[in-house]
Amino acid sequence: MIRIENLSVNYGAVRALRDVSLEASPGRVTAVLGANGAGKTTLLRTISGLVKPKSGSIVFGEHSLIGLATENIARLGVAHVPEGRGVIGELTVEENLRLGALASKVNISEGLEAQYAQFPALGDRRKKYCATLSGGERQMLAMARALIAQPEVLLLDEPSLGLAPQVTSELMKSILRLCESKNLTVILVEQNAKSALRIAHTAVVLYLGTVVASDDAHKVANDEDLRRYYLGLVQ
Amino acid sequence: MHNVFAGLAQGLLYSLLALSLVIIWQSTHVLNFAQGAMAMFATYVGMTEIEHGVNYWWCVIISVTVGVLFGGLAERVLIRPLYGKPEINAIVVMVGFLGLIEAFVAGIWTGVTRNIPPPFSQIFFQAHGQVILLSPFVIFQFVLAISIMLIAAAIFRFTKLGLQLRASALAPEVARLLGVRVSRMLTIGWMFSAGVGAVAAVIIASGNFGLYPTNMNGIFVAGFIAAVVGGLDSPLGAIAGGLLIGLTEQFILSYWSANFASLGGIIILVLALMIRPQGIFTKNVERRV
Amino acid sequence: MDWIRSLRSQDTTHSRFLVVLSLTVLVLLITIFLPPVADSQLAEGAAIAIVILGLSWLIGWSGQISLGNSGFMAVGAYAASIWAQHHATTPLVFTFFLAIVMGSLSGLIIAIPSTRLKGPYLAGMTLAFSAAISPIAQNFTSVTGGENGQFLNELATPKWFLHLFHGQNAAINANAQWSCDIAIVVAGVAFFFMANLFHSRTGRAMRLIRDNDVAAELVGINLTLTRSVAFMIAAGFAGLGGALYTILNATVNPSTFPLTLSITLLTLMVLGGIGTLSGAVIGGIIYSFSSNLVDHINALTGVNPDSNLGANMQGIIFGALLILTMLFAPRGIAGLWGPLRRLKKPHRRLVTNQEVK
Numbered sequence: 001m002i003r004i005e006n007l008s009v010n011y012g013a014v015r016a017l018r019d020v021s022l023e024a025s026p027g028r029v030t031a032v033l034g035a036n037g038a039g040k041t042t043l044l045r046t047i048s049g050l051v052k053p054k055s056g057s058i059v060f061g062e063h064s065l066i067g068l069a070t071e072n073i074a075r076l077g078v079a080h081v082p083e084g085r086g087v088i089g090e091l092t093v094e095e096n097l098r099l100g101a102l103a104s105k106v107n108i109s110e111g112l113e114a115q116y117a118q119f120p121a122l123g124d125r126r127k128k129y130c131a132t133l134s135g136g137e138r139q140m141l142a143m144a145r146a147l148i149a150q151p152e153v154l155l156l157d158e159p160s161l162g163l164a165p166q167v168t169s170e171l172m173k174s175i176l177r178l179c180e181s182k183n184l185t186v187i188l189v190e191q192n193a194k195s196a197l198r199i200a201h202t203a204v205v206l207y208l209g210t211v212v213a214s215d216d217a218h219k220v221a222n223d224e225d226l227r228r229y230y231l232g233l234v235q
Numbered sequence: 236m237h238n239v240f241a242g243l244a245q246g247l248l249y250s251l252l253a254l255s256l257v258i259i260w261q262s263t264h265v266l267n268f269a270q271g272a273m274a275m276f277a278t279y280v281g282m283t284e285i286e287h288g289v290n291y292w293w294c295v296i297i298s299v300t301v302g303v304l305f306g307g308l309a310e311r312v313l314i315r316p317l318y319g320k321p322e323i324n325a326i327v328v329m330v331g332f333l334g335l336i337e338a339f340v341a342g343i344w345t346g347v348t349r350n351i352p353p354p355f356s357q358i359f360f361q362a363h364g365q366v367i368l369l370s371p372f373v374i375f376q377f378v379l380a381i382s383i384m385l386i387a388a389a390i391f392r393f394t395k396l397g398l399q400l401r402a403s404a405l406a407p408e409v410a411r412l413l414g415v416r417v418s419r420m421l422t423i424g425w426m427f428s429a430g431v432g433a434v435a436a437v438i439i440a441s442g443n444f445g446l447y448p449t450n451m452n453g454i455f456v457a458g459f460i461a462a463v464v465g466g467l468d469s470p471l472g473a474i475a476g477g478l479l480i481g482l483t484e485q486f487i488l489s490y491w492s493a494n495f496a497s498l499g500g501i502i503i504l505v506l507a508l509m510i511r512p513q514g515i516f517t518k519n520v521e522r523r524v
Numbered sequence: 525m526d527w528i529r530s531l532r533s534q535d536t537t538h539s540r541f542l543v544v545l546s547l548t549v550l551v552l553l554i555t556i557f558l559p560p561v562a563d564s565q566l567a568e569g570a571a572i573a574i575v576i577l578g579l580s581w582l583i584g585w586s587g588q589i590s591l592g593n594s595g596f597m598a599v600g601a602y603a604a605s606i607w608a609q610h611h612a613t614t615p616l617v618f619t620f621f622l623a624i625v626m627g628s629l630s631g632l633i634i635a636i637p638s639t640r641l642k643g644p645y646l647a648g649m650t651l652a653f654s655a656a657i658s659p660i661a662q663n664f665t666s667v668t669g670g671e672n673g674q675f676l677n678e679l680a681t682p683k684w685f686l687h688l689f690h691g692q693n694a695a696i697n698a699n700a701q702w703s704c705d706i707a708i709v710v711a712g713v714a715f716f717f718m719a720n721l722f723h724s725r726t727g728r729a730m731r732l733i734r735d736n737d738v739a740a741e742l743v744g745i746n747l748t749l750t751r752s753v754a755f756m757i758a759a760g761f762a763g764l765g766g767a768l769y770t771i772l773n774a775t776v777n778p779s780t781f782p783l784t785l786s787i788t789l790l791t792l793m794v795l796g797g798i799g800t801l802s803g804a805v806i807g808g809i810i811y812s813f814s815s816n817l818v819d820h821i822n823a824l825t826g827v828n829p830d831s832n833l834g835a836n837m838q839g840i841i842f843g844a845l846l847i848l849t850m851l852f853a854p855r856g857i858a859g860l861w862g863p864l865r866r867l868k869k870p871h872r873r874l875v876t877n878q879e880v881k
Contacts, residue, residue, distance in 0.1 A: 048412060074414035086409035088402060099402050102395055103414025145413070266644035268651075316851055322643045323589055324850055327790060330591065330647075331846030334787040338839025345832045452783070456655050459648045497659055501652050508637045 007056030016042045018209045029186045031200035033193045038206040040189040044155045048080045049073045079151035085142040089131030104149035115144040136167045153185045160192045193231040197221040241368035246481020247380040251435035252458025253473035255428040260467045262404040262424035265325045269332040271455030274436035277302030299433045306429020310422045341448045353441040457500040464507040548712035560700035565812040567707035571768040573808025574714045578761025584799020586754035587734030592650030593762045594785040595657040600627040600763025601770035605674040627763015628756040635755035661778040673777025791846040797858025
């Protein structure tokens with residue numbers, strides 16, 4: 001469970017986030033939606049500790065995350081797949097996966113086997129350098145790398161970026177599957193509101209750094225005003 | 236033909252220094268101008284113990300250990316405050332550090348050249364009555380330098396630590412998100428690099444040149460040129476560059492004049508710039524965020 | 525010090541000329557009241573200040589770092605002394621001019637391969653050059669006099685000046701004063717030239733290249749040419765400073781301008797304040813009295829000046845000073861007051877704070 005209360009973040013004079021509150025529970029996907037510049041990425045980066053907030057609180061279980069170093073937050077079980085996926089091209093598939101497991105207590109060989117079982121395509125390409133992977137393969141790798149450490153929380157920043165609709169659809173289904181089977185707390189940032197809303201239980205809509213809606217996903221999905229003005233979804 | 240050995244042996248020293256510069260560059264994007272001086276300092280602390288009856292090998296171990304610790308200290312104290320500032324600041328600080336170390340060493344130990352007798356003879360072999368520029372000491376030089384390079388390569392390629400070091404250099408932010416303690420890795424990178432540099436300094440101190448405060452200056456300049464020509468992002472290129480400079484110098488020494496041997500590096504640098512006039516390694520390293 | 529700041533903000537060459545002139549006269553007057561020893565120290569300081577000015581221009585204004593200025597000094601110094609040996613009757617002005625030209629030429633030679641290099645590569649290139657000067661000077665013995673170098677005749681004090689001095693040490697005092705005055709005047713001219721340069725099109729082009737070379741190219745500035753010009757100017761200044769230094773000391777040899785001098789120049793420039801006229805002046809003054817400073821510190825810390833440690837104190841102090849200044853006060857003394865010139869970041873930064881903290 002991640003509880004965020006009254007989070008405010010400034011980039012110099014710009015208020016990136018203003019009094020944002022949200023709750024994300026295990027076994028549920030919480031979607032964070034909104035246009036570019038709404039502050040969605042900033043929110044995830046603040047949870048991960050890459051950005052220091054001006055005020056507010058972020059609580060994960062019994063830990064307060066504010067002020068902790070990023071690597072320590074990761075070691076607590078918060079996995080963040082950043083914008084662009086962050087796959088390290090100069091390393092092989094297997095090396096990227098190993099990297100994901102290093103900081104955790106997971107047995108690396110077992111972890112690798114588990115991920116190769118989950119994502120057979122990665123197993124076929126384990127010695128390949130990641131610069132040669134396709135967008136969809138990179139997304140798979142990024143997910144596997146996040147999951148290998150058996151995290152409790154999964155922060156996903158626009159996983160559908162650059163992927164074909166078919167692939168996106170499969171991706172979303174597997175996110176939901178993983179969320180439920182491993183009881184993960186998933187915070188899913190997406191600009192592709194439609195596909196996100198299909199798998200989300202809760203949806204939070206950001207606009208210029210503030211929360212304009214926070215409700216059950218299907219209510220947000222059916223709200224005409226939200227659809228038109230904040231989500232870019234024309235009926 | 237036998238001159239080749241001498242050229243390669245000297246070149247290996249340049250390669251070692253070039254390698255140490257590349258390690259630091261890849262992890263922190265600093266060109267450590269004090270690299271040679273730091274290594275020299277480590278050898279002063281370690282190798283001078285031989286005058287007190289300490290065994291040669293212990294001296295080597297002390298030197299490398301001091302070098303490693305000194306490297307870590309330098310990163311923490313001097314470089315850490317400069318992250319985020321313009322590149323030039325770190326260059327200037329390290330140049331100042333260079334001056335400080337050299338003056339300090341001369342102040343404490345005097346500028347007099349000290350000879351450190353190595354455990355291997357420096358007398359050249361003879362074949363068919365001709366002198367070959369190869370001696371047991373030169374063989375030792377080869378073995379030590381190559382072993383260190385192989386060990387370094389192995390650590391980077393095959394160990395957990397090596398993977399973390401590489402990730403911290405390639406994509407620090409992503410590495411942090413995966414739980415890698417990047418700042419610690421940067422310090423370790425400097426320690427690693429300093430250790431490699433210290434080995435080069437040990438060899439130099441034990442050889443014909445001996446130990447004196449500016450003995451690493453020539454090696455540094457050549458190592459720097461090798462790193463730049465070979466590619467600051469490519470350890471193999473750096474090693475190749477070092478060997479090339481060593482061979483060039485030997486060539487000049489044999490066929491022209493010993494006085495101009497030290498210009499070998501500059502010749503290589505100018506040639507490299509002529510072949511790639513757009514400047515060496517203007518390739519921008521894309522850092523993954 | 526407001527005077528110096530107003531120097532920079534003067535719009536016309538005319539008013540700049542007046543300000544420099546009055547400052548120069550002021551300094552000349554002051555030196556009359558100083559003992560001959562101080563005069564000689566100040567004279568050397570003036571020579572160094574000229575070199576610092578050139579370096580400050582190069583690093584602070586065009587954003588190119590050079591560790592090779594001691595080499596350019598050597599070129600100017602040798603040029604001046606070799607010429608003076610064979611043509612003793614040439615007016616001093618010509619000798620200086622020659623030093624500037626030779627210095628600039630060597631600057632051009634270095635600039636050709638270097639101007640496309642950035643940051644550390646450029647620094648290393650200039651370092652290599654600086655390291656090469658000594659072997660070259662040592663080996664072309666017929667021209668440079670090899671290890672022993674060159675010896676010049678002492679600077680001849682004109683008769684009319686000698687007559688102004690009376691008393692026991694008239695000749696010594698006169699000579700010291702004359703040398704010092706020459707140095708101050710030359711420095712004054714150099715500073716005047718640089719002040720104009722700051723405000724010229726070239727100066728503005730330099731700053732643009734430093735801050736944003738992409739924009740500079742868009743505006744039609746030829747990067748390579750402008751950078752090379754910057755190098756040549758800096759080298760010319762260094763050559764002048766080197767020649768002046770040599771004329772004051774009446775000798776030059778391969779170890780007069782070692783690499784450590786390049787480091788000292790850097791330290792003085794940073795301490796004084798990068799990219800400022802007043803910074804160069806401060807740097808020169810500190811140099812003038814650096815031996816006094818070192819003696820003072822030796823006395824404070826109880827170090828024996830004749831010991832090895834004592835002899836190397838200058839190097840230790842300057843090295844430490846450079847590090848401390850760069851870490852804590854990178855704008856130097858001149859930056860502590862007055863409008864701060866923002867040194868924008870032109871090049872890549874190191875790993876950012878965020879990525880490490």
